[in-house]
Amino acid sequence: MHLFRLVFAFLCALGLALPALAQTRSAAEIAKLRMDIAGRQRLLSQRMTAAACFLTFDIDRERxxxxxxxxxxxxxxxxxQLESGAATMALPAVTTFSARIALHESRIxxxxxxxxxxxxxxxxxxxxSGNIAQLDQLARLEPILLNSTQSVVxxxxxxxxxxxxxxxxxxxxxxxxxxxxxxxVKESCLLTVAKTRKDSLASHLNQMRLKTEIFERTGYALRTGAVGDTPDPPPPDTFEALVQAHxxxxxxxxxxxxxxxxxxLPELALFDVALVYEDLLPRLEDVVWTYVNG
Incomplete structure (x- = not known):
């Protein structure tokens, strides 16, 4: 099931979903689908940089x-898809002015x-592989890309x-x-890069601590339904997906x-981190899936 959902998401994102899947979507369905696509762009900004970092160490190269x-x-x-819409997904283009500006900044x-x-x-x-200078350049561009995707969301x-x-x-x-x-995961790899070059580890360690704290706090909020002003516990299938992700x-x-x-982390431990993360990500995708399709 995890694999099917990831493949389906990939095909839809590439606009390759079968025409039969296209249908007239309600305003609520369009809103949820747009949020998923824009939210995934935040993930992708981190995923590309992490993959580039792992490749610098020749870790799990083919994957x-x-x-x-x-x-x-x-x-x-x-x-x-967000800028122009996607007919195969029955998804119209984003028209909100602030979102269009943010999308333009992302494009730049x-x-x-x-x-x-x-x-x-x-x-x-x-x-x-092993060109750390290029990785440095990519790592400097990535926060700008992440901020622009966050503005879209x-x-x-x-x-x-x-x-x-x-x-x-x-x-x-x-x-x-x-x-x-x-x-x-990206910061854990960049942390090892910093150690290799005998640079300060502080910024990467601080980022990992901060993001870990936010991840655990938001996970608890989702599991308990304490997201808005009024507690709203998640449906059973969503709760189960949240538990599996946890x-x-x-x-x-x-x-x-x-x-x-x-x-x-030593390079061998980074290999394990990269491998285990690929088990976590489908479970986090399942959580989003239950909200988008609920």
Whole structure:
């Protein structure tokens, strides 16, 4: 089931869903789908940088090449979907002015980020990995890309927050958990890069602690339904998905324990982190799926 949902999401994001899947969507369905697509862009900004970092160490090379390639495609097409709509998904273009401005800003920073990430991928595919200078450039561009995608999410959230039955706040938080978890993994890799170069570890350690705290706090809020002013417990299928995600998160955080004590992970441990994260992500996708399709 996890694999089916990920493949389905990938096909839809590429606009390759079968025509039979296209249908007239309600305003609530459109709002939820847009929030999922925009929220996934936040994840992808972290996922591409993490994959580039793992490739720098030649960690899980074939998988990370695939992740980087798919993420580049997904980000490009999802940006097109929000800006221009997607007929195969019965999704109209975003028209809210603030969201259009944010999408334009994403488009501007996406160009140089995409070019650099593609260069890193192509060099790694040719067996030429380990260019830390290029990774540094990508890591400097990534927060700008993340901020622009967050602006899109915020604009859409404000535009759709009065839409009844959408659980917009929950979709935002669940999507943020996808991003935060991948950001933590990304920072763990960049932390090892910093140690290799004998740079300060403080900024990466602080980012990991902050994002871990937010991830755990938002996970608790989703499980208890304490997202808005009035507690609204999640439906049973959503709660089960949240619990499964929490279990998978526990496996990941166990591997990251040395970083809580201020230590960078060795490269072999990074391989385990990269592997275990690929078990967590589908479970976080399941959580978003239940909100979007609920």
């Amino acid at each position: 990370q090449l695939r992740i980087l390639t798919e993420s580049l495609d997904l980000f490009r097409v999802s940006l097109d 920073i996406w160009g140089p980020y995409r070019n650099l990430a593609t260069q890193i991928r192509d060099q790694a595919a040719a067996g030429d 915020s604009a859409l959230s404000k535009a759709h927050q009065t839409q009844s039955g959408t659980r917009i706040a929950e979709i935002d938080l669940a999507g943020r958990q996808r991003m935060l978890s991948q950001a933590i 279990y998978a998160w526990s496996d990941l955080i166990y591997l990251l324990e040395p970083t809580r004590n201020g230590a960078a």
